[in-house]
Each structure stands twice: as C-alpha cells, then as structure tokens.
Amino acid sequence: MTVRVGDKLSSAPASLTETAPDKTVQFPTEGKIIIVGVPGAYTPPCSDHVPTYILAYDDLLKKGIDEIYVVGVNDQFVMNAWGKHLTQQHGGDLEKLTHIHFCADRSGEFVKSLGLDFDASGLLGNTRSKRFALVVKDGIVEDVRVENSPPELTLTMADEVLKSL
Amino acid sequence: MTVRVGDKLSSAPASLTETAPDKTVQFPTEGKIIIVGVPGAYTPPCSDHVPTYILAYDDLLKKGIDEIYVVGVNDQFVMNAWGKHLTQQHGGDLEKLTHIHFCADRSGEFVKSLGLDFDASGLLGNTRSKRFALVVKDGIVEDVRVENSPPELTLTMADEVLKSL
Numbered sequence: 001m002t003v004r005v006g007d008k009l010s011s012a013p014a015s016l017t018e019t020a021p022d023k024t025v026q027f028p029t030e031g032k033i034i035i036v037g038v039p040g041a042y043t044p045p046c047s048d049h050v051p052t053y054i055l056a057y058d059d060l061l062k063k064g065i066d067e068i069y070v071v072g073v074n075d076q077f078v079m080n081a082w083g084k085h086l087t088q089q090h091g092g093d094l095e096k097l098t099h100i101h102f103c104a105d106r107s108g109e110f111v112k113s114l115g116l117d118f119d120a121s122g123l124l125g126n127t128r129s130k131r132f133a134l135v136v137k138d139g140i141v142e143d144v145r146v147e148n149s150p151p152e153l154t155l156t157m158a159d160e161v162l163k164s165l
Numbered sequence: 166m167t168v169r170v171g172d173k174l175s176s177a178p179a180s181l182t183e184t185a186p187d188k189t190v191q192f193p194t195e196g197k198i199i200i201v202g203v204p205g206a207y208t209p210p211c212s213d214h215v216p217t218y219i220l221a222y223d224d225l226l227k228k229g230i231d232e233i234y235v236v237g238v239n240d241q242f243v244m245n246a247w248g249k250h251l252t253q254q255h256g257g258d259l260e261k262l263t264h265i266h267f268c269a270d271r272s273g274e275f276v277k278s279l280g281l282d283f284d285a286s287g288l289l290g291n292t293r294s295k296r297f298a299l300v301v302k303d304g305i306v307e308d309v310r311v312e313n314s315p316p317e318l319t320l321t322m323a324d325e326v327l328k329s330l
Contacts (some may be wrong), residue, residue, distance in 0.1 A: 021288050042242040075289040077207040078243055081250075106290025123186050124240040125271025126291060 002115035003134065007141045016110040018069075018103045021076045025103050029139045031066035034161060037116055037129040039150040041074040041082040049131065052158035054090050057097055060158065063165040068100045073111060073128045076104035105129065116146065133161050167280035168299065172306045181275040183268045186241045190268050194304045196231035199326060202281055202294035204315040206239040206247040214296065217323035219255050222262055225323065228330040233265045238276060238293045241269035270294065281311065298326050 012025040027033060036053060038046040053060070053068055060068065072079060083102030087094040094100075111117045111129040120128035133156040135143035143164055145155045154160070177190040192198065201218060203211040218225070218233055225233065237244060248267030252259040259265075276282045276294040285293035298321040300308035308329055310320045319325070 015290070040240060040242055042246040043240075044242075073290070074243070075205060075208075077205055077209075077289075078239070081207040081247075085246075104290075106288075107286060108290070121272060123271075124242075125180070125238070125269075125273070 002146070003141055003144055005141055005144055009134075009136050009139050009141060010113060013109045013113065015107050016071070016103055016105050017076050018101045019076070019080065021104070021106070025069065025101070027069075027136070027139070028067060032064050032135065032137045032142075033067045033069065034060070034065055035069045035071060035132075035134040035136065036156065037111055037114075037132040037134075038070065038072045039118075039120060039128045039131060040124050041072050041078050043124075045131075045151045045153060046072070047086065049153055049157065050086055051090050053100065054087055054092055054097065056158035056162055057092075057100060059162055060165075061099065063162060065165070066099065069103050070101065071103045071105050071110065071129060073105050073108045073117075073126065075106045079104040118150065120150070131156055135161065135164070167311070168306055168309055170306055170309055174299075174301050174304050174306060175278060178274045178278065180272050181236070181268055181270050182241050183266045184241070184245065186269070186271070190234065190266070192234075192301070192304075193232060197229050197300065197302045197307075198232045198234065199225070199230055200234045200236060200297075200299040200301065201321065202276055202279075202297040202299075203235060203237045204283075204285060204293045204296060205289050206237050206243050208289075210296075210316045210318055211237070212251065214318055214322065215251055216255050218265065219252055219257055219262070221323035221327055222257075222265060224327055225330075226264065228327060230330070231264065234268050235266065236268045236270050236275060236294060238270050238273045238282075238291065240271045244269040283315065285315070296321055300326065300329070 079102045131147040133145040296312040
C-alpha cells in the first residue's frame with residue numbers, strides 16, 4: 001500500500017544509507033523534512049529534478065524545512081558521485097549543503113516499504129523508485145506527491161513543494 | 166559454469182548496451198577484443214582499475230587489440246557518466262577513444278551467462294560482475310582472468326593483460 005498523509009514514517013531500513021554503505025540514514029523524529037524519490041542517478045529527468053532542490057535550498061530552509069533526503073535505488077558510490085556532480089554543476093559545494101542528503105536505497109527496501117517502487121528493469125535493470133516528494137513533520141507524513149509517470153517533472157519539483165509549505 | 170579458454174563467445178544479450186539503453190552491443194566475430202568486467206561504477210577499486218585500460222589504450226591497440234569493452238552491472242546512464250568522468254580525469258576524451266566501450270549489463274544477464282556474477286547485495290544492492298578480463302580472438306576465448314575477490318587489482322590490470330598479448 002502506498003504511503004498516505006497521516007501515516008507515521010517508519011525508521012529507515014539499515015540498507016538505506018548516506019555517504020557510505022554502512023552509514024544508515026536516521027530520519028529525525030522532530031522537525032520538518034522532505035524526502036525526494038528519484039528513478040535513476042544520472043538519468044536526464046532526475047538530473048533536471050534534483051537541482052531544483054539544490055537551487056531552492058535556502059528558500060526551503062527559510063520555510064522551515066530541516067533536512068532534504070534525495071533517495072534513489074542506486075548504490076552509495078553512485079549516489080555520492082552524482083550528488084557531488086550535480087551540486088558542482090550548479091555552483092554549489094555538497095559539503096556546505098549540510099542539510100541535503102544523497103541516500104542510496106541500494107536494494108529498494110525503503111521505497112518498497114512506502115509502496116513507491118516500480119519495475120524499471122527494461123530501462124534500468126531492476127526495481128526503482130517512483131518520482132515522489134514527501135513532506136514529513138515530527139515523523140508524520142504531511143504531504144505525498146507522486147508523479148503519474150517516472151519521467152514527469154511537475155508536482156514534485158522543489159518550487160511546487162515550496163508553494164505548499 | 167564459468168567461461169573457459171576455447172569457449173565460443175555467445176552474442177551479447179539485447180540487455181547489454183552501449184551509449185544508450187536500446188543500443189545492444191555487437192561483439193565483432195573477427196579480430197581481437199578484451200572484455201573487462203567490473204563490480205561497480207564509481208567504486209574506488211573500479212575507479213583505479215579501468216583507468217589502466219585508458220592509459221594503456223595505445224599500447225593495447227599496438228599489440229593487436231581491436232576493441233575494449235568495459236562491462237558493469239549498472240545502467241547505461243551511470244556507465245556513460247562514469248566512462249566520461251574517468252577519461253576526463255586522465256586527460257582523455259571518450260569520443261576520441263573510439264575503441265573503448267562503456268557497456269551496461271543492466272540486469273547482469275551477460276555476466277551471468279559467463280558464470281562471472283556474484284551476490285553483492287550487502288554492499289551494492291544486487292548481483293554484480295566479478296572483476297575479470299577476457300581476451301577473445303575471432304570469437305573464441307583465448308584468456309580468462311578472474312580476481313580471487315572483487316576488490317583485488319592484480320591479474321586483470323591492463324599491464325598484466327598486455328604482458329600476455
């Protein structure tokens with residue numbers, strides 16, 4: 001079943017990591033976070049999607065967002081390289097953007113737990129994440145946005161999420 | 166069963182691609198090629214391994230190698246980005262290295278057909294390619310080199326393969 005507004009966000013599985021394959025993500029239980037799901041690191045739509053969060057970083061923080069988690073069903077080495085590449089491309093420095101996290105859901109366990117996985121084997125070889133954005137406040141899901149098809153870039157873009165905050 | 170010297174190299178499966186997810190690799194049936202299998206794009210050992218082939222490119226061609234195929238169980242978008250990144254990092258230009266190919270075995274179908282896959286789910290989330298180098302002449306496997314463990318960089322390095330040519 002797909003995650004819904006009002007659901008409690010479960011703890012991240014041990015396989016959802018940030019920076020290194022053994023560094024499990026710990027979602028804060030207080031404060032406001034955004035979780036952005038993307039189908040594939042280095043794919044053209046995702047490489048247009050994620051920079052909207054890099055560019056809107058200051059505005060999101062001003063609107064009360066504490067942390068931004070970009071999640072893809074890729075391994076941690078790919079997610080690290082991609083995060084660094086995208087921030088550099090947009091004049092940023094990932095080490096200074098301490099509240100944006102490039103997370104590897106290497107086996108898809110996390111997105112499956114949200115009901116937000118899909119079969120991308122024809123293009124990408126395995127199960128991937130739908131394109132989504134969740135806003136979570138104090139551990140409770142407050143907003144769920146899922147694109148109708150993975151390449152679409154409409155309601156999950158940072159500007160659209162910003163409007164709702 | 167693992168591929169052996171004297172085996173005929175099968176045609177590449179449709180899911181083994183180069184440059185785009187719908188561009189299936191066509192191995193030449195004449196001439197001499199090297200196929201290099203790597204566990205993961207952007208992992209530190211693979212990012213040390215593959216550049217040895219970029220740096221030895223001219224020497225390999227002088228020794229009669231016609232084409233070099235670098236294969237990873239990653240999708241084509243990741244393999245393209247990684248290939249470009251590695252060649253730039255070593256002062257090269259992938260568009261000029263027309264005989265080196267960064268191939269996506271997105272579902273692992275090709276390396277499974279060679280018996281050269283392994284379970285990397287704990288670190289990378291799925292089945293990956295062992296680290297190997299095959300030399301194939303006129304469609305027949307002439308040399309099979311497989312590292313004892315995936316992070317090892319010994320007998321599959323370009324210089325070691327060069328010595329055997």
